[in-house]
Amino acid sequence: MTFFIEVTLSGLMAGVMYSLVALGFVLIFKASGIFNFAQGVMALFAALTLVGFMDEFGMPIWLAIIGTIAVMIALAWVIERVMLRHLVNQEPIILFMATIGLAYVLEGLGDILWGSDVKMLDIGIPQGASDWMLDTFDIYIEKLEIFAAATAATLVIFLAIFFQKTRIGRALRAVADDHQAALSVGISLHTIWVIVWSVSGIVALVAGIMWGSKSGVQFSLSLIALKALPVLILGGFTSVPGAIIGGMIIGVGEKLAEVYLGPFVGGALENWFAYMLALAFLLFRPQGLFGERIIERV
Amino acid sequence: MSERQLGDTILEVNNIGLSFGVMKVLDDISFDIKKGEIRSIIGPNGAGKSSMLNVINGFYHPQEGTITFKGETRKAMAPHVAASHGIARTFQNIALFKGMSTLDNIMTGRNLKMKTNIFWQALHLGPARKEELENREAAERIIDFLDIQAIRKKPVGKLPYGLQKRVELGRALAAEPELLLLDEPMAGMNSEEKEDMSRFIIDVNDEFGTTIALIEHDMGVVMDLSDRVVVLDYGKQLADGVPDEVRANQEVIDAYLGVPHE
Numbered sequence: 001m002t003f004f005i006e007v008t009l010s011g012l013m014a015g016v017m018y019s020l021v022a023l024g025f026v027l028i029f030k031a032s033g034i035f036n037f038a039q040g041v042m043a044l045f046a047a048l049t050l051v052g053f054m055d056e057f058g059m060p061i062w063l064a065i066i067g068t069i070a071v072m073i074a075l076a077w078v079i080e081r082v083m084l085r086h087l088v089n090q091e092p093i094i095l096f097m098a099t100i101g102l103a104y105v106l107e108g109l110g111d112i113l114w115g116s117d118v119k120m121l122d123i124g125i126p127q128g129a130s131d132w133m134l135d136t137f138d139i140y141i142e143k144l145e146i147f148a149a150a151t152a153a154t155l156v157i158f159l160a161i162f163f164q165k166t167r168i169g170r171a172l173r174a175v176a177d178d179h180q181a182a183l184s185v186g187i188s189l190h191t192i193w194v195i196v197w198s199v200s201g202i203v204a205l206v207a208g209i210m211w212g213s214k215s216g217v218q219f220s221l222s223l224i225a226l227k228a229l230p231v232l233i234l235g236g237f238t239s240v241p242g243a244i245i246g247g248m249i250i251g252v253g254e255k256l257a258e259v260y261l262g263p264f265v266g267g268a269l270e271n272w273f274a275y276m277l278a279l280a281f282l283l284f285r286p287q288g289l290f291g292e293r294i295i296e297r298v
Numbered sequence: 299m300s301e302r303q304l305g306d307t308i309l310e311v312n313n314i315g316l317s318f319g320v321m322k323v324l325d326d327i328s329f330d331i332k333k334g335e336i337r338s339i340i341g342p343n344g345a346g347k348s349s350m351l352n353v354i355n356g357f358y359h360p361q362e363g364t365i366t367f368k369g370e371t372r373k374a375m376a377p378h379v380a381a382s383h384g385i386a387r388t389f390q391n392i393a394l395f396k397g398m399s400t401l402d403n404i405m406t407g408r409n410l411k412m413k414t415n416i417f418w419q420a421l422h423l424g425p426a427r428k429e430e431l432e433n434r435e436a437a438e439r440i441i442d443f444l445d446i447q448a449i450r451k452k453p454v455g456k457l458p459y460g461l462q463k464r465v466e467l468g469r470a471l472a473a474e475p476e477l478l479l480l481d482e483p484m485a486g487m488n489s490e491e492k493e494d495m496s497r498f499i500i501d502v503n504d505e506f507g508t509t510i511a512l513i514e515h516d517m518g519v520v521m522d523l524s525d526r527v528v529v530l531d532y533g534k535q536l537a538d539g540v541p542d543e544v545r546a547n548q549e550v551i552d553a554y555l556g557v558p559h560e
Contacts, residue, residue: 166419166426167405167412174395174406181393184355185473186381186410 006139007259008252013145015251016152017214020207021228022235022243023155024200029237030176031196032084034095038103040225042201045110046072047208047217051121052114061123065205072201073194080193088189107222116219121212148210155206156244159199163240172196176238230278236288246289250274302525305333308368308477308509314353315362316346316533323349324360325533331477336503336510338520340544341530342553347513348390350530351479354511355387356380368476382410386475388466390482390513396455400446400465403454404437407472411436440468444498460491467498477509478502484516492519499523521545529553 021043028036036042049071053064083098126143133141163169174182175192183189211221227250235246254273262269281288309331316324324346331337339347352358354365356375364371367383375385386407395403412433418426441447444464449457454465463483470478483499484492496519502508514520520527521541529536529544531553537544544550 162419165430167409167414167430168419170398170402170406171409173398173402174409177395177397178393180357181389181395181469182406183357183377184381184387184389184393185407185469186378187406188378 002138005137006141007255009139009141010145011252011255012248013141013149013251014255015248016145016149016244017207017210017247018224018227018231018250019244019247020148020152020155020203020210021224022231022247023152023159023240024203024207025228025232026235026237026240026243027159027196027200027203031172032095032175032193033092034084034099035092035237036102036200037096037099037225038106039200039204039228040222041103041106041110042072042075042204043208043211043224044217044219044221045075045106045208046201046205047121047212047221048110048114048119050123050205050209051119051212051217054123055119056114065123068205069202072205073198076194076197076201079197080190084193085190103222107219111219118216118218119212121209121217123209123213125209125213127213144210144213151206151210152244155203156240159240168195227274230274232288233278233281234288236290239288239290242288242290250277253277302335304335304525307331307366308333309354309511310366311350311354311363312366313363314350314360314365316349316353316358316360323533324353324530327363327530327533327535329528329535329538331509331511332525333476333509334503334507335525336499336512336523338512338514338524338527339530340514340517340520340527341536344532345530346533347530348481349533351387351481351511351513354380354477355385355479381473384473384476385479386470386473386477387479388463388470388481388483390485392459392462392466394454394462394466394469397453399451400449400454400457400468401437401441401451403465404440404468404472405433407469408433408436410473437472440471443471443501444468460487460494463487463491463495464498467495471502471506471508474506475508477511480510480512480514482513482515484514484519492516496523 021040024039024042025036028034046068050064050068053059053067054061059067079102083102087095087098125147128143130141130143130146133139163173171182171187171192172195174185174187175189179189208221211224231243231246231250234249235242254270257273258267258270307330312328314324314327327350339350341347349358353360354375356377356379359374364373365375367375395406398406412429414426414429418424441450444467446461446464446468449461454462457465467483480499484495487495499510499512500523503510512523524541526538526540527544528538529550536549536553537547
């Protein structure tokens with residue numbers, strides 16, 4: 001039983017990591033209907049920049065984090081100026097292609113600026129097993145994973161309040177609902193896009209810090225974006241809680257499947273379980289658990 | 299309605315021409331709107347009425363002509379410029395934020411009245427919270443005015459059509475506009491709902507002194523409410539004048555009833 005709980009918990013914690021990436025996707029998709037393929041690379045780029053600021057410029061942690069946030073906001077501004085502004089009213093597929101381009105540009109930029117070797121990221125998040133959990137419940141959990149879960153929870157609460165209770169939050173939802181009506185009450189689409197890409201850049205930074213602290217900042221980080229895809233299909237592309245819960249289901253599901261079913265199919269279940277689950281959802285509940293049902297008129 | 303004293307010109311469109319490709323949607327349209335009046339734009343389907351409103355609030359940029367609003371002449375408006383200078387509107391096919399509550403829709407209408415920056419907003423503290431409360435009061439006043447207290451928290455997508463139209467009017471009023479553009483505010487309503495809406499339009503005009511440009515198909519309503527009426531047909535301007543003049547105009551009668559073309 002302890003073993004089962006341990007596997008489940010470690011799955012939950014891994015799931016939180018997926019959720020953090022998925023969250024960035026949801027924000028941009030909600031406000032602009034763009035599927036941002038570059039979200040994973042944004043997490044990588046943010047982590048690279050953070051490490052670069054700390055190692056090469058010798059900045060203290062807090063300054064490096066503020067600096068990286070500034071870089072992500074500047075990046076959002078540039079993306080709006082150079083890319084989004086010129087693609088208004090284009091087909092979603094064209095915007096999607098543009099974000100693929102953006103992914104490669106960012107990856108190259110990160111490489112040029114900070115080099116391509118694997119870097120250690122240590123911003124003082126406690127490492128190793130939680131002794132308290134080990135002593136009290138005899139369960140092994142990484143401190144980092146508890147920290148990541150707490151961070152994700154804080155982030156979600158913060159975003160929920162921001163979306164529900166403030167003018168800018170309402171404006172974001174308004175743009176997501178109806179572009180023309182949003183324009184007619186004086187909401188500037190350009191500003192909203194910069195804000196939403198900035199917020200999702202900051203979410204990417206958080207994801208980058210967590211993944212980077214766990215397994216070092218390396219270019220394979222951008223591939224976790226692929227794991228976020230089944231999370232989104234599960235949770236629904238437009239739902240913030242969906243991203244969180246979807247991430248956890250995927251995390252727990254693939255760990256349990258690996259441990260209990262893996263031996264029968266020769267292992268490596270963890271690598272494809274998420275996609276199988278996503279496929280099943282696409283067949284039976286394409287809008288995901290929490291997404292809005294989209295009925296297209298033909 | 300008796301002849302009223304009209305104010306200065308608030309909006310003037312001159313020789314507006316708008317085409318989509320080879321299709322001429324508006325051809326040499328010129329009229330003005332005076333402060334405090336209710337000005338109707340009428341015409342058969344496809345006459346270019348909605349296009350005209352879209353030109354005024356900046357959704358469409360005409361190829362020819364100029365728009366003078368509050369003394370400033372432009373080739374075209376930008377939607378957020380129009381909004382920030384005091385033009386608000388409703389839409390023919392209701393364009394509410396469907397996922398949001400009535401209150402949130404109306405609060406969104408106050409977007410331009412709220413100024414605190416994103417840092418205060420993100421913290422949801424200090425000036426941002428105070429501003430939120432003040433604007434919430436203004437929104438509540440509009441909710442009282444339109445008598446929609448009961449649906450304050452309901453998501454608007456689930457409301458009946460007539461109420462959605464009313465919420466949309468509320469969102470436009472929330473901006474405290476100087477010029478309010480109403481695109482068929484009574485389309486699809488029964489006579490009771492039409493009466494309510496007419497009363498709201500008159501009250502808005504009377505109590506707040508809001509200038510109103512109105513597109514409407516119900517001729518009874520138009521002739522009752524309007525100070526002056528401009529008539530469009532196939533993108534051309536047929537007539538412009540007080541209701542009685544327009545009603546007596548032979549070209550207008552022909553356009554509405556149809557005449558055999560020689």
